[in-house]
Amino acid sequence: MSRSVGEVMTREVVEAHRDTSFKDVARLLDRHRISGLPVVDNDDKVVGVISETDLIRCQAARPADSRTRTFRKPVLRRSGRRAAAVARATTAAELMSTPAVTVHPEQPVADAARVMERHHVDRLPVVDEEDRLIGIATRRDLLRVFLRTDEEIRQDVIDNVLTRAMCLPPHSVIVSVRDGMATMEGQLEHRSDIPLVVQLTWRIDGVVGVVNSLTFRIDDTHPPEQHAADVIARPWMLQH
Structure with missing residues (x-):
């Protein structure tokens, strides 16, 4: 890191x-x-x-x-x-x-x-x-x-961000680094994990930029929609 x-x-x-x-x-x-x-x-x-x-x-x-x-x-x-x-x-x-x-x-x-x-x-x-x-x-x-090699930076991202910090399975995210620019590709389980991965990658010494090409399986950034019956029932229940 x-x-x-x-x-x-x-x-x-x-x-x-x-x-x-x-x-x-x-x-x-x-x-x-x-x-x-x-x-x-x-x-x-x-x-x-x-x-x-x-x-x-x-x-x-x-x-x-x-x-x-x-x-x-x-x-x-x-x-x-x-x-x-x-x-x-x-x-x-x-x-x-x-x-x-x-x-x-x-x-x-x-x-x-x-x-x-x-x-x-x-x-x-x-x-x-x-x-x-x-x-x-x-x-x-x-x-x-900033004099670290691209390979040193890439391995640092894999070891410290993906494996230790995020506990992600191997090869779930593909990392490539060119001239200090880190590109992240792959699919994460939750959408909320994406900004955290990007933020942690920015903190790696030698990283000058992050290209985020990550996708997600579950969007956990919004609360689940309420059922219409629940919305109607609650006022009635409060009155009794």
């Missing part, structure tokens, strides 16, 4: 501390060929995240020469004060974006992807129950679920 963040995260994390210098942060990013890293305190708890963008923003905010300083207004707006603080940053504590957006290892990969999109970040520190750093999940890590 759907994999968790803990299954795809990178466990060996390059990290910085509050007092790590600007140059040392730049060296870490360059040496390990990464675009960002978490900042932790002495208890390994994540306090912020630094990206290449933070370093570039810091450099860009610094005045080109001393003459630029003479034209600064005596009172800065909030955005101006922030820019000035960024320009003076020399340590990880001053460079980092905070609070850090984190995830837990048991969360589904899809949830982590939504968190990334919502907060416009490229990496998520993974923390344990005590908020201590145990890994990092990047966009590349999350995308691994």
Whole structure:
């Protein structure tokens, strides 16, 4: 079924501390060929995240020469004060974006992807129950679920959706997968089972779409029709 963040995260994390210098942060990013890293305190708890963008923003905010300083207004707006603080940053504590957006290892990969999109970040520190750093999940890590072969996806649907979840007889549903698109063909006993099969198949890692060609033998989505005699008799019975 759907994999968790803990299954795809990178466990060996390059990290910085509050007092790590600007140059040392730049060296870490360059040496390990990464675009960002978490900042932790002495208890390994994540306090912020630094990206290449933070370093570039810091450099860009610094005045080109001393003459630029003479034209600064005596009172800065909030955005101006922030820019000035960024320009003076020399340590990880001053460079980092905070609070850090984190995830837990048991969360589904899809949830982590939504968190990334919502907060416009490229990496998520993974923390344990005590908020201590145990890994990092990047966009590349999350995308691994879509690199599964069609045969791996097909077998996952058969084993986990049809056999375990739905307890369907073998070969009652034919599954084919092409480029992540799963096609379901066959007949189920009840109509109400069809949307459940489709929903569970969508949750399989690597599935990008589901083509539903399933039929049913019994329509259990509507209550049975009442007999006309019953409808007529009930009012009479209530009066006596």
